[in-house]
Amino acid sequence: MKSLSLYNRTSTLGGIYFLLLVNRTQMHYFILIMPTFLVHSYMVWGIIVMGLLSQLNLMMLSKWFTSRYAAKGYQGFVQLFGKRTVQIFAILGFLILLPKISIITLGYVEMLHSFIYPSMNKNWLILMILLISLFVASHGMEKTLRFVVIAFLGGVWIVIMFIPFFFPPIANYRDLYPLIPTEWSEQSWRGLLFIWSALSGPVYLAFMVPWLSSNKKIMKYLVIGNMLSIMEYSFLFIASVLFYGSHYLSKINFPLVYMGSYIQTGGLERIDYILISFHMFTYVFDISILLLCFYGAGRIFMRKMNEQTTRIGLLSSWFVILISIIFMNHWLWQTVPGQKMLLNIQIWIGAFLYLLVPTILFTAVKRKESM
Amino acid sequence: MVPYKHYSLLAIACLMWMAGCSSPYVENNMIEEIAPVVFWSVDKGTEGKFKISTLVPPLIQEKKRLLTKEVDLLKQGGKEFNLIYNRELKQGQLRMVLINEELAKKGDIEKLVNTILVDPDISMRVYLLIVRGNFDEYINNQLTKQENQDYFLYRMLKHYEDHNQGEMSIVNIHQFMKKLYSPLEDPILPVFQSDKNNFNYVGTAFFRKDKEVMFIQNVEDEIFQLLGNDHFLKVLAIPKLSVSLGRVRSDVRMKLSRDYSSLSLHVGLNGRIEEYQGEKEIQSEEQLQHVIQEIEGYLEEQTSDLLKRMQRLKVDPLEVGTHSLKPFSKEITEKQWLKYWGNMKINVDYDIKIQPLNNVERLM
Amino acid sequence: MVEKYDPQMKSYQLPTWLDELKQKLNHMDDAEVVELRMGTHASVHLLYIKTLIDHERLNEAIIQPLHRCAGNSLSSCITNAKVSEVTSIEEAQQKIMQGFILLNDSVNDQWLGVQLETTLGRAVESSQTETVIYGAKDSFSEQIDKNITMLRRRLPITTLKSESFTVGSLSKTKVVLLYIDGLTNPKFISYARKKIESVNFDQFLDSSQLAAFMEDHHHTVFPQFLQTDRPDACAYALGEGKLTLLVSNSPFALLAPITFFHLFQSPEDYFLRWTVASFLRLIRYGSFIVSLALIPFYVALTTFHYQMVPLPILFVLLESRSKLPFTPFVEGLSMIVTLEIIKEASLRMPTKTSQTLGVIGGIVIGQAAVEAGFASKILIVLMGISAIAFFLVPNYQMTKSMVLMQVSLLILASFLGLPGIVIGLIGILAHLHGLTSLGQPYFAPVAPFYGKEWIDLFIRGPLIWMRTRPDYLKPLRKWRQEMKK
Incomplete structure (x- = not known):
């Protein structure tokens, strides 16, 4: 059995990485289906409110980043909670990560499948994406974290392609009215929960602190990263409302991708194929x-x-994930109720994690320090 | 880092395992083996069937022929064409769907359009056209006369779509569907007249839901282009007054009263007189003003008539309803709106500004 | 055979070296042993390899002075050449093979070596591999001392240090490690030293071979040392905080640590106006992407994504592809291979033949292939664009390895279309990101991210704004400007 140093570190990653990490971890599957959950133009306020709450959460998280326990990694956790509890947490984490990876992979594959290769066996696509991810991961934690710069550059320009949707004749600004919520239903609450869950990506950063630098200034970068995500979310959401109007929007499953297919240039049509492909960087x-x-x-x-x-x-571990995805796809994802269930599980888990993890860490550190 | 040979071993193992399950591709999109269809023409067939037809081979300079089939389902037609023709027909480059007017008046377009939308290969930029008369006959007749009919038809539509040139109402699937689902707008489609020798644009059809209820042409269509669709007309010919306005740009302002009981429609037109065959001496400023007033009066009358017809048939292709949307109040429902719309008092006011003519006697 | 050489007793047995050395020089046609009789001394033996030494200087510096010599020691007679004592027989052998003349001083019972090697070599010519229109025209040659001279003239400071090493059990190649003391990060220097010392091979005919032994990753297609024969590029690199390795008998110096982006920089970038240079650099990166992805993109489009082609282009594409016997993948691959064959052939041929070759290649690839129905017109056009785009990348090694990347992207494109190309790109980027050059990250100003260095990355910003040396090279002195006193 050959050894392989995955978790070594040569240097810590500074502020700008926090910005990119926060932004990229908030930008995967959920951004694509976000408009169908929000539907009404006034939900843009929902994005902003949830974004601000997420800001608060990140502030709490940044307290944890700068604490002396965090920098110690595993040992820090052991000091805070004791070995048993950490083990239980790890099992929980294991159980939470598995569906998370599976669902975001399945979501992306679903999109590839429905737009680019409708008649292809999905397992191949799953395998391809996982293989390339394994390759990236095999470079070790530090390099993979640094890969965020490339992932960011590979994916961020996609937003620029949506600028034409803000101009007539495609856009009709009266579609944005009413600007304030005139009715509030269970659907709207679900929308808020959805955004909260979509913004929950940075929670995993809490466990990567040893590779990240823990100086005091990171807070600024966390906030900017989150702001960037909020801007991207609201930008894309407004674009989709302008393009479809609320009534039509609720009937489309991948609104942003369909919008991509509407972009036409002289040399190339169906830009959505390119956009979907490049979105893979983030995934x-x-x-x-x-x-x-x-x-x-x-x-x-x-x-x-x-x-x-x-x-x-x-x-x-890679095989466990592969097999779990393939079975999940086979048993659950391919049916509508199963897919809904998985999505709901993911939304709730994400939301809970984002609520609980920073709070627990924050209070644990505070308690330890006061003792 | 894991050495590369291990990856390849792993990859091969996985590939073999999965290849055992099924092959990755079942579809062949190789460009030389397919025939990307450019248009579908859908007509009413016998016994409630569809009659669909298309031209093969599309886009290739080989001897062409028109394929026609009577089918129950649209997709079935595509499948049966494949069996007739040596290349596989693909829908990924579908650019136009021509629907016979009789079908449109029956009102089942939504299902038809949805069939097209569901196919991920097809872009939402497919043009929708309503055809009067027999399109198949025209195409069949033209086969020998002109090459690449299908392609040039597409080029024509694309030409008029770009920059809203104000000649035709060109509508693609997305625009149609967006208006169909929006409670305060009604979709429109262009109507083309087709017979053995001609295929030409005649006017615009208005839809309530997915059913054609109204058709306008000539001056009415031109007014509609100015009011709602393009806000521009290259030529606005008014034979009754023996005058043609050219390069007309319109600035439309609509104001709904608070209780939705009246609508004031102000249209500012900017253009120039390009032709005048009438009796008046438009070289003199005074007479010119007179002509302009005549034109304004004429257009106001025509527009009011047009709007009255719309009200009677309860269609709102001008998107007047969207003016009821306010930033801070709840939007009204479709039912409510149509009630208001039917009884609305409309006040039309034209204001025409003619760019200075070259040879006018100034009153200075 | 004379008595065995005994290192303990070497000084007492010096005279017996003569026989032993003669023995060693046996069967060497160009080895000469000359006995000189002169006034006071009995006789002096001169040993040398005649093909390695400068005969005129032998006469001037040794034979004539020795004839006139009246002093006691030989070394005092020889005044216009450097004389050194030889203390072991290994040294004697080594020196004689380096163009020294060995003489025995029977009075003092010692052997002396006089360095009189011929200065056989090219004149300083302008660079053939990296031509520039403006900028210095000289380039390195095979003589390492001359090369160092060129660098010393450009950096006349005492802190420019040169450390010499010898590598290769057969070739005994001299390697000189140059750096600026107090500027270059000492970590790089010790790392390089360690690497050079650990080199174990017989022959080094070019600096690239040395690079192959020193690099961190052996299986990648990306060069981790920049080879250049331009002294100005070397001087610039030294000034930034990089190391330079000169290898004797190779006109190419090695620069390290480098990043991927250095492969896209030409020395001329710094001589042009910054707006122009930036534009050229952007074009270079653009053509890099074009040359990598254009043909794979074509294959992806024609194999999977016919929906993406606008109708007017599809019209042409269908027309030209409908009668071809090959699939787009085979078509693309065969054209790439053919192009490589032509490129390679024209490179190795004498100049006159290569012109003919160009014409034949052009006609065969261009016209005949289309007319015979082997390739589509569009592919030929794309092929031409991507082939020319290849040449825009200034680094020749990179150009060669790009073909491999192109082919791998082509294969991926033929399997998975556009997503395949993107998977390939992710793979390439992740790989690049994982590389190191002299232990330093290869994808440096991007990942790890150094925002400040982006001014000299995809663009070449104004020189007046580039006031600091690149952070990723971790120089000891950060500012390029001198502190005002």
Whole structure:
């Protein structure tokens, strides 16, 4: 069994990485289906409100980043909670990460499948994406975290393509009215929950602190990263409302991708194919980071923290994910109720995690410090 | 880092395992083996069937022929064409759907359009056209006369779509569907007249839901282009007054009263007189003003008539309803709006500004 | 065979070296042993390899002075050449093979070596591999000392240090490591030293071979050392905080640590106006992407995504592809291979033949292939664009490795279309991101991110704004400007 150093670190990553990490982890599957959940133009305020709440949450998280426990990584957690509890957390994390990776992968594959390769066997697409993610992840935690710059550059320009939707004749600004919520239903609450869950990506950063620098200034970057996401969310949402109007919007499953297909240039049509393909950068980054977290969690509950990381270990966690995705796809995702259930699970888990993790860490650190 | 050979071993193992389950592709999009269809023409067939037809081979300079089939379902037609023709017909480049007017008046377009929308290969930029008369006959007749009929038809539509040139109402699937689903707007489609030798634009059809209820042409259509669709007309010919205005740009202001009982419609037109065959001496400023007043009066009358017809048939292609939307109040429902719309008092006011003529006697 | 050489007793057995050395020089046609009789001394033996030494200087510096010599020691007689004592027989052998003349001083019982090697070599010519229109025209040649001279003239400071190493059990190649003391990060220097010392191979005919032994990643297609024969580029790199390695008998210096983006920079970038230089750089990156992805993109479009082609283009495409026997993938691959064959052939041929080759290649690839129905017109056009785009990348090694990337993207495109190309791009970027050059990240100003260095990355910003040395090179002195006193 050859060893492989996945969790080594040579240098810590500074502020700008926080910005990019926060932004990219908030930008995966949910952004694509976001307009169908929000539907009404006034929900843009929902995005902003939830974004501000998320801001508060990130502030709490930044307290954790700068605490002395965080920088110690695993040992820090052990000091805070004790070995048993950390192990239980790891098992929980293991169980939470598995559906998360599976659902975002399935969501992306679903999109690839329905737009680009409608008659292709989905398993191939799943395999391809996971293989490239494994390749990225095999470079180790530090390099994968740094890969965020490339993922960001590979994906961020997509937003620019949506600028034409803000201009007539495509856009009709009266579609934005009414600007304030005139009615409030269960659907609207679900929309808010959805955004909260969509913004929950940065929660996983809490467990990557040893690779990130923990100086005081990171707060600014966390806030800017979150702001950037909010801007992207509201930009895309407004674009989609302008393009479809609320009534038509609720009937479309991947509104943003359909909008991509509406863009036409002299040399190329169906730009959506390019946009979907390049969106993969964000996914691959996310999946590889989560894969490494998954392996890490596995190591904690198998009590192998002090042993070297191994190739077999990484590969077997990868296989667990692959198999879980394929089975999930087979049994649940392909039926409408199953897909809804998975999506709901993901929304609720994401929302709870984003609510609980920063609070728990924050209070735990405060309690320890006061003791 | 994991050495690369391990990846390849792993990849091969996975590939073999999955290849055992099924092959990755079942579809062949190889460009030389397919025939991307440019248009579907859908007509009413016998016994409630559809009669659909298209031209093959599309886009290739080979001897062409028109394929026609009577089918129950649209997709069935595509499938049966494949069996007739040696290349596989693909819908990914579908650019136009021509629907026979009789079908449109029956009102089942939504299902038809949805069929097209569901196919991820097809872009939402497909043009929708209503055809009067027999399109198949025209195409069949033209086969020998002109090459690449299908392609040039598309180029024509694209030409008039770009920059809203104000000659035709060109509508694509997305625009149609957006208006169909919006409670305060009604969709429109262009209508083309087709017979053995000609295929030409005649006017615009208005829809309530997905059913054609009204048709306008000539001056009415031109007014509609000015009011709602393009806000521009290259030529506005008014034979009754023996005058043609050219390069007319319109500035439309609509104001709904608070209780939706009246609408004041102010249309500012900016253009120039390009032709005058009448009796008046338009070289003199005074006479010119007179002509302009005549034109204004004429247009006001025509417009009021047009709007009255719309009200009677309860269609709102001008999107007047969207003016009821306010930033801070709830939007009214479709039912409510149509009630208001039917009984609304409309006040039309034209204001024409003619760019200075070259040879006018100034009253200075 | 004379008695065995005993290192403990070497000084007492010096005279016996003569026989031993003669023995060693046996069967060497160009080895000469000359006995000189002169006034006071009994006789002096001169040993040398005649093909390695400068005969005129031998006469001037040794034979004539020795004839006139009256002093006691030989070394005092030889005044216009550097004389050094030889203390071991290994050294004697080594020196004689480096163009030294060995003489035995029987009075003092010692052997002396005089360095009189011929200065056989090219004159300073202008660079053939990296031509510039403006800027210095000289380039390195095979003589390492001359090369160092060129650098020293450009950096006349005492802090420019040069450390010499010898590598290769057969070639005994001299390697000189140059750096600016107090500027270049000492970590790089010690890392490079360690790497050079650990090199174990017989022959080094070019600096690229040395690079192959020193690089961190052996299986990648990306060069981790920049090879250049331009002294100005070397001087600039040294000034930024990089190392330079000169290898004797190779006109190419090695620069390290480099980043991927250095492969797209030409020395001329810094001589042109910054707006122009930036534009050219952007075009270079653009053509890099075009040359990598254009043909794969064509294959993806024609194999999977016919929906993406606008109707007017599809019209042409269908027309030209409908009668072809090959699939787009085979068509593209065969054209790429053919192009490589032509490129390679024209490179190795004498100049006159290569012109003919160009014409034949042009006609065969261009016209005949289309007319015979082997390739589509559009592919030929795209092929031409991407082939020319290849040449815009200034680094020749990179140009060669790009073909491999192009082919791998082509294969991916033929399997998975556009998503395949993107998977390939992610793979390439992740790989690049994982590389290191001399232990430093290869994808540097991008990931790890150094925002400040972006001014000299995709564009070449105004020189007056580039006041600091690149952070990713971790120089000891940050500012390029001198502190005002």
